[in-house]
Amino acid sequence: MTALNDQVPVAIVVLGAGAIDTARRIQARYPGSLVHGLESRVPADVAFTELGPHLRELYAHNTPIIALCAAGIVIRCLASALADKSFEAPVLAVAEDGSAVVPLLGGLGGVNVMAREIAAALDVAPAITTSGELRFGTCLLNPPAGYVLADIELGKRFVSDLLAGATTRVEGHAPWLNAADLPRAKDASLAIRITPHTSEVPGELMIHPRCVVVCVTALSSVDSILERVSQTWREHRLSPMSLAAVLAPLSMIASAPLADVAQALDVPLRFGTLPAGFETLESHDDGIVIALAPQPVDPTTLGQARGTLTVIGLGPGSADLMVPAARRALTQADDVLGYETYVRMAGPFAPHQVLHCTDNREEMQRARHAFELASTGHNVVVVSSGDPGVFAMAAAVLEALDEGRDNALWNAVQLQVVPGVSAxxxxxxxxxxxxxxxxxxxxxxxxxxxxxxxxxxxxxxxxxxxxxxxxxxxxxxxxxxxxxxxxxxxxxxxxxxxxxxxxxxxxxxxxxxxxxxxxxxxxxxxxxxxxxxxxxxxxxxxxxxxxxxxxxxxxxxx
The missing domain is CATH 3.30.950.10 (Tetrapyrrole methylase, C-terminal domain)
Structure with missing residues (x-):
């Protein structure tokens, strides 16, 4: 199963002050999560005035929701948003006192994993009702990080067949299934196959490890790169779902076409050299290499990302006057820099986030430090009060970049200024x-x-x-x-x-x-x-x- 990544900004929704202690216990389990409180009743990280519109907005943005209230309230609030099945964010209802954890939506998005995690944090049993998980002890339709299910509809039929009495066999490396209580038989007609390759054999549940990396060492057009990749899929019967990342040399970190390629392939773009242990499937004269790893590839272990530097304004001080884009940037940050008073106002922060607090008169040193961090692939946020462009850090950051215009790594950083409400x-x-x-x-x-x-x-x-x-x-x-x-x-x-x-x-x-x-x-x-x-x-x-x-x-x- 896919455990929720700690980077996902979970929304913990609270309606009354009696639930705030439970909310903070859950928040400790999900670093970077935010407590959303009803403005008239609860002091929280994010304030809202009406529950229904707020829940629907969170759900529309695919934000995992943990609502500390009755399940019926959540169901009624989200009912009108459930017609679109193109996505289904995890949604859970938790009793205010933490005595019950009920997964409501997002079976394929890891909601039952979240239910178990929250229940463990609160020392209660989760109320899981999914038949497959109850019978087999795992969700076959939701493989762990690094793997992807090929066909969800086929998967649903596969699980239904197992529930009806069919048996299966497992072919390929699937360590998470070792402890699963599956009805196994060596001669079973149904098979769970873990492979980067495609198959048209009936009765096979295909799960693809993300173990393929596209290496680009010389830049050609976006279309030509994509065609080379497609050609490799066809010739080697590889599933596009097995692609883990696009990798290029650090010298190409500012390439906009490379970013377009990664976006078209829907995978992370990383910069560095390919580590040992990969098999070369294709090597083209135009600088494109297709490499295959024996196990799923964690893209964060490949070189570095293109760093980001976001300059934000907190507004005048209250959480409800901070623009959502600034809050999102803070949630996604690896490093947060600023005058200590403003940095403390910007919290809470996740354990992995590094705070760099400096004196209010050290703007240029702070700006240069931010570029140094971002140039190594970090997601960096520089904090100002009010609006960052009004007597604040945006001008200092741009001045530092202007002075360092010959620094290729600084210029490769993705720079953004997010406005705020000025004093x-x-x-x-x-x-x-x-x-x-x-x-x-x-x-x-x-x-x-x-x-x-x-x-x-x-x-x-x-x-x-x-x-x-x-x-x-x-x-x-x-x-x-x-x-x-x-x-x-x-x-x-x-x-x-x-x-x-x-x-x-x-x-x-x-x-x-x-x-x-x-x-x-x-x-x-x-x-x-x-x-x-x-x-x-x-x-x-x-x-x-x-x-x-x-x-x-x-x-x-x-």
Whole structure:
């Protein structure tokens, strides 16, 4: 059976606080998994507001679901999503107190394996009802990692025949079947055959080990490579399902056509040299070699992958304001780099993930270190708060790449910047819409630019009547600069200009204050405060619940 890979981001769904202890015990069994909690009831890694839509979205993305609630609730929520049988993610219901584990969906996706794993972690017996597994102690339709079933429909008929009293024999290397309670007979007409080759013999359940590697040492067109591979399948009666990986020299790591070949063949692309122990089936003059291993090949043991470097923004701090793409990147990361405060906010992390926490002033060293890690095949994430492109790490990462443009390995890294919710946008959303018209964002820190430049930009922005969002407004080392900035603004704005102060927005203890330019003083502000200075058209009105004012800047301008 295929045990769930620890890299799969399992969703552990919790509806009430009484289930959180059980959820964390299950989470410890699946490193990298996330606890999804009903926002109004449970503090969790991921918040959701409605169970049905959330479960259906997870299921549609083929995410394994462990729901800590009654099985009937899960069934009703997913009923409308079950018509499409092209995929079936594992879905389980677990009692809140961990006393019952019930696999519901995903028999071919390893749900019964998960049920046994979870039950073992909770010290209970799983409620498995699959006839074949109960009778034989294994699921013939779900071979272990490194093997693939050739024909699922034939497999279902095969298991039905065994349940009806037929016998079978096993031909080939199948160690996971040694302990299975199969009805065996040497002269059985039904056979389980483990081989990379195809067969048209009736009554054979074909299971193919992924033991074939396509080695590409010289680049030709995508179509020609695929044709060579197809030719080998035909001539050697190999099943395409037996292919484990495409392997190429490290010098070809940045090749886009190679990535297209691997994608077309639906296998991992690795870079390095072929280890000993392979048999060469075909060797072509155009640089294509087809090699066969005696056992299934784990692609991660072949050279290295093309590394990835993803720069993400966590948003202002709360899990529900982090974009899903950033959370996915964190789940898939081997290494996570960033200012320690932000890295800790990005957790929880799996045991295999390595955290590289540095001081907030070490941006360029951090960026270079990220490229060094990614160039060795690692999946690397660099963490920023807010949006990574707004006074954050994306610019530092690109600056490092620009400086290292002659470094072929750095340039081969797949670089991606994932946006986040910036502090200015989060504060504006809490206040209403003060950024509803033209605005600018300014950092008042003179660590990386002269104060005279800041003053010039402030003056022009104030003259242009732009709404202004101030980042890094004050610090212990420069307590005077916000007051100086406000003096410049007062030269061009009336004292009644609206000011929004958002402190720790999206984090515990957040506060939102609306004041005016003539009343604002730097003592009201610290480094955790976002300062939004309105334009001449920014206005406010009381909220209906009496909790302060709504602030907005109209879309029109007089």
């Amino acid at each position: 200015a946008l989060a504060t504006a959303a809490r206040a209403g819409a003060p950024l509803g018209h033209d605005f600018c964002m300014l950092s008042l820190s003179d660590n990386l630019k002269p104060w005279v430049v800041i003053e010039t930009r402030l003056r022009h922005a104030a003259q242009a009547d732009l709404v202004m969002a101030f980042y890094n407004p004050v610090s212990r080392a420069r307590p005077w600069q916000l007051d100086r900035a406000l003096d410049i603004v007062r030269e061009h704005r009336s004292g009644g200009t609206l000011i929004v102060l958002g402190r720790n927005i999206g984090r515990p203890g957040e506060t939102l204050t609306t004041t005016t330019l003539d009343k604002l003083h730097s003592s009201q502000v610290d480094m955790r405060t976002m300062v939004i200075v309105g334009s001449s058209t920014t206005r406010s009105f009381p909220r209906s619940n009496g909790d302060g004012d709504w602030v907005y800047t109209p879309r029109w301008y007089e």
